Amino acid sequence: MRSEADRAAAMVLVVEDEVALSDVVQAYLAKAGYATASARSGPEAVEAARTLSPDVIVLDLGLPGLDGLEVMRRIRAFSDCYVLITTARSEEVDRLVGLSVGADDYLTKPFSVRELVARVQAVLRRPRADSGTASSDTVRTFGELEIDTAAQEVRLASRPLPLTPTERGLLMTLALSPGQAFSRRQLMEAVWGDSWIGDDHLVDVHIANLRRKLDETAESARFVTTVRGIGYRMGKG
Numbered sequence: 001m002r003s004e005a006d007r008a009a010a011m012v013l014v015v016e017d018e019v020a021l022s023d024v025v026q027a028y029l030a031k032a033g034y035a036t037a038s039a040r041s042g043p044e045a046v047e048a049a050r051t052l053s054p055d056v057i058v059l060d061l062g063l064p065g066l067d068g069l070e071v072m073r074r075i076r077a078f079s080d081c082y083v084l085i086t087t088a089r090s091e092e093v094d095r096l097v098g099l100s101v102g103a104d105d106y107l108t109k110p111f112s113v114r115e116l117v118a119r120v121q122a123v124l125r126r127p128r129a130d131s132g133t134a135s136s137d138t139v140r141t142f143g144e145l146e147i148d149t150a151a152q153e154v155r156l157a158s159r160p161l162p163l164t165p166t167e168r169g170l171l172m173t174l175a176l177s178p179g180q181a182f183s184r185r186q187l188m189e190a191v192w193g194d195s196w197i198g199d200d201h202l203v204d205v206h207i208a209n210l211r212r213k214l215d216e217t218a219e220s221a222r223f224v225t226t227v228r229g230i231g232y233r234m235g236k237g
Contacts, residue, residue: 010124010157013054015045015071016086017063027210028113029120031207042066049075056120061098069101082123086111090232099205104166105192122193123165140175142184142236145214145223147175156214166191167210170203174224174234181227203211 016022019040026036037052039045044064047075049057057075061068072083085098086108095106107121137144138150146155149172154161163171174182182190184200207224214223225235 002004009035010056011054012050012120013039013045013048013052013057014041015057015059015063015068017060018042018164020139025116026119032117032121034120040064040159042068042071045071049079049081051173054081055080056082056084056123058116058120059083059085059103061085061089061094062083069098072098072103076164076212080162084116084119084123086116096193098200100209101169104164125193134163139180140178142175142178142223142234147171149176152159160170161213164206164212166206167213170206171210171224174232178234178236181230181233183231187231204233 001176010227011137014022014025014029014036016025016038017040022040024039026038026090029036033067037048037054039048040063042063043161044065045057045059045063045067048054059068059071061072066074068085068087075081075083082105083103085106086109087098087101090100090108095108098106104123107116138148140147140149146158148154152172154168154171155161156213163188173187173190184203187203188200208218211217211221216222216224218226221235223235224232227233
């Protein structure tokens with residue numbers, strides 16, 4: 001868990017074209033101890049993400065210039081920061097599409113700003129990559145898949161595998177207890193935190209994204225296997 005000093009150092013980029021809402025969100029985040037910046041359009045958001053390297057982006061889907069999904073696709077080309085999307089579109093397909101391009105969480109408008117701050121705090125408590133040195137105690141190997149749990153690095157066939165923080169957190173959780181079957185709720189508590197309240201089927205969306213990057217499907221899973229009626233476990237590769 002981050003200390004108060006760590007929290008103060010965290011940068012949150014608020015991407016919202018409604019100026020009044022953006023100002024309120026930034027005020028609450030600043031009160032919670034975070035540094036903030038804002039962007040009002042899609043192109044501005046991409047540029048701000050590139051230059052500021054925020055820890056978290058609060059991203060509205062309905063933006064001028066570029067919509068939020070395209071913004072997220074472009075940001076994921078150079079950043080693995082946490083992305084929390086906000087949207088006035090309540091249909092489930094919009095939520096799942098947003099998550100499929102790399103969002104870590106979502107809130108549907110209208111939302112409580114206090115809840116948004118709590119979600120930001122929750123994602124920042126998730127594991128992040130550090131400068132740990134690989135050792136035989138921290139490197140787990142599953143066939144062609146190599147996972148360094150200390151350095152938070154993943155390689156597939158000797159090539160670095162670009163994962164979002166949520167995908168990496170799920171894979172690390174499974175890899176630390178190979179063979180153990182985890183329910184969706186157990187995975188959510190391990191990665192999202194036990195105070196997070198939401199749809200545990202979000203795990204399925206992130207697992208599907210992870211499997212694509214691992215070059216596998218549910219039907220031909222070598223690494224992340226489905227345990228029918230329970231959830232998921234780490235395979236032997």
